[in-house]
Amino acid sequence: MAQAIKREQEVVVISGAHKGKRGKVLSVNPGQRVLVEGVNLITKYERKTQENPEGGSVEREAPIHYSNVMSAEKFDAKKKK
Numbered sequence: 364m365a366q367a368i369k370r371e372q373e374v375v376v377i378s379g380a381h382k383g384k385r386g387k388v389l390s391v392n393p394g395q396r397v398l399v400e401g402v403n404l405i406t407k408y409e410r411k412t413q414e415n416p417e418g419g420s421v422e423r424e425a426p427i428h429y430s431n432v433m434s435a436e437k438f439d440a441k442k443k444k
Contacts, residue, residue, distance in 0.1 A: 368397055376402055379427065385435060389424065396426035403427050427429040 368374060370391055376384045376399070407423045409420035412441040 366432060368429050368432060374399060374432040375435050375438040376427070376431060377438070379432045381412045381427075388432075389395055393428070395429050397429050397432060398424050398426050399432065400424065 368388060368391060370388050372384060374388055374397075376382055376386075381402045383400045384399075386401045389398040391397050391439055403425045404422050406420050406422055408420050409415055409418050416443070431444050
């Protein structure tokens, strides 16, 4: 199965809790998962380190399955019909 989703491409989430959101693909991970900028944000708690002396919580993107996203160009073309 060929994947049409590539890094730096704009996509639209077509199913799930974040349906309708748009974002740029940050990375395509093995196991058919993609990271989309600003979509599926989770809170990670980091411990204190030398690089991060305060520690605390950080919001970051979690991967979603590539079948739940569609290229923005393709999505817009379908909407016009």
